[in-house]
Amino acid sequence: MNIKDKIILLPALLQIEAQRLWEDFCQRATPAQQQLIERQATIAETLPLVWACSPFVARHCVQYPQLLEELINTGDLFTPPEAYPSHLDDFLGETLDEISLMQKLRLFRRREMVRIAWRDLTGWASVEETLKSLSNLADALIDGSLTRLYTQLCKQFGTPCDKEGIPQSLIVLGMGKLGGQELNFSSDIDLIFVYPQGGETVGGIGRARDNQEFFTRLGQQLINSLHTITADGFVFRVDMRLRPFGDSGSLVLNFNAVEEYYQLQARDWERYAMIKARVVAGDKKAGQTLLNMLRPFIYRRYLDYNAFESLRNMKAMIDQEAKRKGLENNIKLGMGGIREVEFTCQTFQLIRGGRQPALQQRHLLTTLTQLEKYRYLSTAIATGLREAYLFLRLAENHLQAIDDRQTQTLPDDALNRLRLAWSLGFTDWADFSAVLADHQTLVHTQFQTVITPLDTSTVSVENPWQAFWLRGLPATPDETQRTLLESTGYQQPDEALQHLHRVAHSHALQKLSRQGRERLDKLMPLLLEVVSTVAQKDLALSRLLDLISSIAQRSVYLSLLIERPMVLQQLVYFCANSAWIAEQITRYPLLMDELLDHRGLYDMLKPNELDNELNNLLQHLPADDLEMQMDCLRQFKRANVMRVATEEIAGNMTPMIASDYLAAIADTLVRRALRMAWDYLSAKHGSPQCIVQGQKRPAHFCIVAYGKAGGIELSYGSDLDIVFLHDSEGDAQQTDGDKPIENSVFFIRLAQRIIHILVTNMAGGLLYEVDPRLRPGGASGLLVSSFDAFYQYQHQAAWTWEHQALVRARAIAGYAECLARFETIRHEILSLSRDPEKLRLDVLEMRQKMRSNLDKSTTDKFDIKQGYGGIVDIEFIIQYAALRWSHDYANLLTTTGVIPMLKRLAEHQLIPELASEQLGSAYHLYRAETHRLALQNQAAYLEPNVLVENRQQVRHWWQKIILLE
Template structure:
């Protein structure tokens, strides 16, 4: 029997009782007849390990034979070979038949190996790199073994998935991201996974054929459930799939074509950064290599390009803003001088130089750090300090997580846990530990802050020596001060100088007071400092110079920019990124103040918050002057459109959310504009009969219907609003108000006219929206406002098929709630009428052909995203056809007015295949993303014909399949 007391006394006093309790529980679990007879290595370390890790102590008590097994097998004292995990788990799983057995054995296996790994890590029997490798191999082994069994069982039920092109059997490929990708898992890491399969197709040999997407989606969900579900025995590994294309809103699995298309046309800078750690961990070697090459083409540029550095600077700025906002110094991963900052420094070198040097495409941070030092990318002293700091912080992280097997990176705040962590790290108290911790964090923070600055090592590595030897250009401000434009900072210093000289010579600048000229000089100096870190500085400066000329007559803006340098920095980045944003700020400089608060600038409110914000903004105006309220509306619209554009450019919001937000913005403005128009009209003429004067506008017997992009939640930055106005009247006259009685038709016509006036009138703050009323009954020759009864009769007896197509994307926007319900019922009745499919196909094909001949601007080398064959309009027509053809049998098709959800519903019902639905929605998102980017660059929706060949061919094939009798 071991005399444990001599080992317990070596522990800090606050930890001794806990270890004694663990030993008593362990003895009880073993039984009174079993002694605690251990190898001398365990004997000397047990109290130390159990003092630090409750998880290990409780695991040993929960499974009393576990520790003896680790001792007797020798596993606790040796390093594993590469196949040890797989061989062990294969034996444990050899006789299972059910998923429940798989779940139980994986959890037992994980607990045993975690005890071994933690013990070896805490006692330094294993170096930290071995700990990371063991944890990563453990996760990979559990992942691969679980998939093997799950796929075998699923294939027995559903058949084997085959590719439609190759006709070969298909297997899932799993990409490990983050720390698993780098083989750097910590003790309680999630595993970040992306699921991919080679080809679309269907299963063969099962009870019924299903698409490959459905087959692999079910397989991925089964795997996540097996690994992540919490049972009395715990979990295996938590699985995080949010790094997949489109995140939580995207499909769980993607084909090679889909993933290639996504990263080619929609991949964002942060996804390129994340892909540095990507490693294929499941699949045959050929397939893994093929997919890896595809993704490396996205991740690494063939040579160092300025926009790589630009995107990294933007990410670094976001990290800095997050740090300033949270100020979470206790977080050793995300706090100042934390693990993330080291990872960012290292991965920046990989992204900048990885395209030229394939060795930098490795995922493991230890390998990369050593390589950066060896090849002189980093001075050896910096590399050594970063490596030492990284090891220290990861050891701290492991010891924090070893305590309870919890995913935390926060330093403890209570005394006992501070003593535990200090003791685990080998320090006599918290103060000495904190000194060493802060020493490392301060160095990390310094190197992180210097990254990309003129004094940093990476800065000079990205500027070849021959550039430094070129002649400098100078620019003179007020004839006395020279500003050197060093070629190290600018691609074209001569062009920079010319731009600034043009500014100096402009009439608005020459007319400035001496004070304003001095302010302008300061602004230019600051701008030159900022733009030398930006891609295409000449272009950015030109746009900002145009803005400076525009605001020169209002020097208050010079004061604003000088007092808030963060505005100037935001201004430089955003104007360079988008001429749309530059133009908005130039035309409406009042928006400049919005750039001062990045916390709100990069976030967009919900629909209800938008309405609340507008109400608050209007309430600050005490004046009843309608013109002033119109200006408030315009300022609000420009501000929120700017916010959406910023979120779009920086990738803070995905495409579909941008369309939703711009639509919400228009809805909120139309609702408020209708309220203002209603109040104006009743002040003039009184309330219509049967209208309660105490009721809000929701009972005004008038509604605004949104068609097109407004109806389908797809508004862009410069979209007009397709509107139709309807009213419901019960009498032939209005209540008399000062003898101004008018007929209801005139009243509601003037209400519609006044609403258009508010929305479309051009003021010094611009207009709210262009309004298109051509979809009303009779088009441009019809009445501006129609009674609901007339509209109902028109839809039943006079409307063309194309007008019913337009009705698919029509919905209530503002006005009377009861009349809105009547409209919704009418819409459903009209759309759900049973139609002759051949006639319907003929009508729709004829209309599409007519539109294409009149509107398609495609040329031999250009493709019209909207009207080109196989483009957006074709997808919209397919969705509209589906509603008109089948909603009489499937009313669920009438639920949504937007194309994506209509197409998804067509697949859900089984009217089109899941594969076809995916092709349509993927192409639609891709087209819209491209159109959005062009809009932000203020370019037409035309793109080189070589792009989107696959999408165009697929859409045309689906058109032929669905719309050919």
């Protein structure tokens, strides 16, 4: 079947022009060129579609038959474009004058645009390949032109240098689609010209020229070489309006001027634009230095919720302009269009990019992947946005390929509608429109979800809380205000009014800017209305007013609570139900992010996912900035502990499971502290080595957790009881670096640095209080022990209470073989055969000492932990049982938890089933109470008449098992 026969298979409306174009080609082409196309099956198969749908491609093929011939013979039409710079250099050759340069740039552009369009229209190239190819082509053409123009200008005026005589280069920043390497088929290119430092030219003819003058002329020449329309067309339309001060600003600026502008004068939309800024030509290393300097302007270290308002205002202006120009059918600017996908992604980037460097991406699809990876967007939403974006970009490219014209407006004539629909694989316009509408609906729905605020315009002055706040809060309570508080359920309305008065007239609120005051006046009625719906109104209001006082000067948080009613509701709920959460958020307002974070509440990271989460947070931080890394560890802990607390308060997590998570968080942080400390010391001194039986091997290290951490029973605010062990032995025990030290010194410094990382009180607080006194010899013993010394101590010198502590010990960080070796020693020590009576008396004596010194119970309160019949009595029963019977029942040692141990003791009939049930039930209840009280910032004491039956049952079994009564 020849090409004429294939053209007949096109829709009737497309056949006429395709037939005419083929006839024109045959008249211009040589017989050999015509036969080449006819013989190439893939070309013959696709030519009717390409020419019918892209008159631009067809015209160039008809006008220059050798163009298509060359693309076929070289095989370039069938392969993705690569290595544009070298290909362009070969093509340009020794181009000397501007006229020749301009012509060759246009010819190269023509060839490659035909190639890219053909591959795109036939589906040989993915959308991603097309966008990347167009961007790479632009990079090469800009850089190729700049290099030659710079060389010529240097010959004329000399080389621009800084004050030290170092040559300076022009740097071209690509913005928008070019910066993101997502250039569409007939796009303008948005550029900014910069150079590093001021100075003047050296070695030119005549007078020296100021660098500013030199680079301004060079920039003008570069624009002219790309933008000017000649007989051969143009290369790219160049738009310079994104530069500082826009059209009224200098064409070129040095780094200092650029940095000062963005720090002091840039507007919100310029911050948005800089997300995609990329060095596309010139000195790329110097250009990257500038972008690094500007990064704090783009990505704030705090969570920037003001971005909601800024982006919404930008989108409103775009919508207004689109409506004015009648662009409702514009697939870029219209509802559900490309811009809404971009805004959805960039909202997350602007808000979170400073704290989550993985979101600092130029490429939209990469950003979407990161948003899905970190669960800011669900897989379903991310997939839907990705598919919609690719469909819209494909339609945009095909639309522009019709006539190489920059447009995103859908055609309204039948011919071009059919061209677009047919090129995208649809038989008619209606089918295309239906699929397009589905994508646009998904995009717009998600865009509204992300960026649409609470409509506060519906709050009128008649709203009681609006009137309540705007009326002001005088020192003498207003009876109307008092009545409103009383009628909505406040138990102490006068105290609430006094607190409101103190906050309203506080120094922090009096200093607010006009914008800050407006935001506060929007927020307070909303907050008061939500507080009126909770049970603990007085507590909630008191805690929230303290929070408002602490964040009032940071209006970004006021914006968050105004913008996101769900966040406000959750904040009120959790503050009403937990003094601990209220205190944490007041001290660290960044934790409000956890109320907004779709990954956080009610979607906990699994314990084994925590390491990956922490790695992702740390991987972009400077390796030599310990303070920044330590701050990151503290943010990680606060965020994840907050998630656990909110889950537990909401009733989605039992205290036992909450403890599992809290222990997993601690394990993760201790492992990371060990790694950080090890990397630091090994970089200075090398890794510890030793020679054992003539064989040199590395020496290793591990950390053992005791107590609550060892038993996987951490609570909020628990400290860590830890012991450090190493396996260095034999001869030549020293590190292998340039500054070697003895292994014993290395490991002591390692432990000290780990403790420093954990306990240093920074702006973000400390990680954990650390108690290393359970090590061999206690506070007077060495901070770090060898395994041999630890083994000997446990066998020969340890007290019974130290073996009790070993029952709840667990290796949590370090070298795998060291973890296994500790467990072997633990198993051996705990499995020793013991005199039951001596053991019982030792345990009883230790418990009596603890009770005398630590039990804070009185007639008015019961000490949950140390009181008679409390937690420690249950733990001592477990420890006694483990030490007495592990010699015969090895599986007692495969757990460090109280509840699993109780079940195993009952299974082996070592204690009655009833004892296991009652002790387990009491332990569950005690743990629940300690968590509840911790979340209320209260000490672990109960009223004397609470859990009386459980306490009696524990005392009963203590008497039966320990006292033998």
